[in-house]
Amino acid sequence: MKAVMTSGWGLSAKLVVKETKASTRLAPNDVLVKVHAASVNPKDWKLNYHLAVLATPMMIEKVSPIFGDDLAGTVIAKGRNVTDFAIGDAVYGMDMRLRTASLAEQTRIDQRRIAKKPASLSFSEAAAMPLAALTALQGLRKGKAKTGSTVLIIGASGGVGCFAVQVAKAMGAHVTGVCSSRNSAFVLSLGADEVIDYTAGDYRQQAGQFDLVFDVTSYETPLTCSKLMAKNGYFISTGGDGKSMLGTPLYRLLGKNAATVVVESYRSDLEELAALVESGKLKPIIDSQFPLSESEQAYARSRTGRSRGKVVINIVGDK
Ligand SMILES: NC(=O)c1ccc[n+]([C@@H]2O[C@H](COP(=O)([O-])OP(=O)(O)OC[C@H]3O[C@@H](n4cnc5c(N)ncnc54)[C@H](OP(=O)(O)O)[C@@H]3O)[C@@H](O)[C@H]2O)c1
Numbered sequence: 001m002k003a004v005m006t007s008g009w010g011l012s013a014k015l016v017v018k019e020t021k022a023s024t025r026l027a028p029n030d031v032l033v034k035v036h037a038a039s040v041n042p043k044d045w046k047l048n049y050h051l052a053v054l055a056t057p058m059m060i061e062k063v064s065p066i067f068g069d070d071l072a073g074t075v076i077a078k079g080r081n082v083t084d085f086a087i088g089d090a091v092y093g094m095d096m097r098l099r100t101a102s103l104a105e106q107t108r109i110d111q112r113r114i115a116k117k118p119a120s121l122s123f124s125e126a127a128a129m130p131l132a133a134l135t136a137l138q139g140l141r142k143g144k145a146k147t148g149s150t151v152l153i154i155g156a157s158g159g160v161g162c163f164a165v166q167v168a169k170a171m172g173a174h175v176t177g178v179c180s181s182r183n184s185a186f187v188l189s190l191g192a193d194e195v196i197d198y199t200a201g202d203y204r205q206q207a208g209q210f211d212l213v214f215d216v217t218s219y220e221t222p223l224t225c226s227k228l229m230a231k232n233g234y235f236i237s238t239g240g241d242g243k244s245m246l247g248t249p250l251y252r253l254l255g256k257n258a259a260t261v262v263v264e265s266y267r268s269d270l271e272e273l274a275a276l277v278e279s280g281k282l283k284p285i286i287d288s289q290f291p292l293s294e295s296e297q298a299y300a301r302s303r304t305g306r307s308r309g310k311v312v313i314n315i316v317g318d319k
Pocket of ligand 1 (some may be wrong): 040041043046058131132135155156157158159160161178179180181182183199217218237238239241260261262263302305306307308309310318
């Protein structure tokens with residue numbers, strides 16, 4: 001089968017399509033999926049960067065050589081414990097072991113990490129969802145978002161942010177999105193009640209106070225956002241940046257409501273997201289689409305940090 005791997009290890013390595021043997025030995029809880037589409041998350045290329053800088057070749061060998069986490073596809077075989085999925089079912093999901101190995105024509109995945117694909121979505125749209133939409137849902141829950149809460153979403157136009165705005169609205173929150181002026185109308189169209197243009201000045205000093213500050217960019221810390229947090233308010237970060245990785249747990253040690261969301265794939269959460277899609281409250285936003293052979297370009301697009309929604313890679317797309 002065709003799969004996307006690296007041309008070598010190190011910072012100048014590129015993603016290339018290679019022929020490799022499909023792994024068909026299934027654990028009892030595994031399904032084998034024909035992958036129709038996958039999507040890119042910053043984690044995918046950050047992991048490569050950190051591995052290239054920090055890891056020894058022996059450690060690198062332990063990571064799946066095939067790239068990609070999110071997937072949408074069709075079940076083509078299943079392990080002996082799999083009773084909730086049948087051959088031919090359309091599914092979507094991801095696994096947070098180091099990689100799902102979804103940039104391939106086939107991959108194995110644990111049945112607990114997938115759910116039925118929302119019927120109203122194409123495979124490409126469904127593949128845009130798992131990691132980013134789960135992060136949004138789990139981050140908002142961690143920050144106790146509920147009906148009537150005031151929620152500030154910093155980074156409202158990106159992969160996670162587009163889902164966070166819509167899920168927070170579905171939870172009944174009053175949502176303010178932080179984005180650049182070029183994305184203001186777009187973020188309002190997702191349902192945000194208000195937007196703040198981060199390029200227009202330091203909103204952190206005067207934007208008011210919120211029950212939850214959800215920093216999707218992970219550029220901020222509870223200290224830089226202290227004026228934005230209501231008394232007993234929450235600060236939740238996605239923790240992708242060094243400053244935030246250290247700042248958030250330190251603040252928590254001081255007894256404050258601060259935490260980093262670490263996304264995990266649960267079927268029940270994927271089903272909750274699918275139900276929001278089917279009720280018309282959630283739609284994935286696709287920034288751009290690439291064929292498998294252009295995975296390097298897809299990663300490059302994500303690395304710009306400017307994508308509006310998700311970058312999708314089509315293996316067979318909706319065929
Ligand atoms: N801990 C976890 O489990 C977890 C899970 C998912 C993601 N993450 C991390 O979360 C971060 C965001 O992920 P993502 O997929 O949403 O990234 P993304 O799609 O690359 O985000 C791009 C968006 O960020 C906006 N942006 C850039 N700088 C901004 C700023 N200063 N203020 C507000 N918006 C800004 C950009 O809009 P403009 O072009 O208009 O600036 C663009 O729309 C990454 O660091 C990722 O590694 C962590």
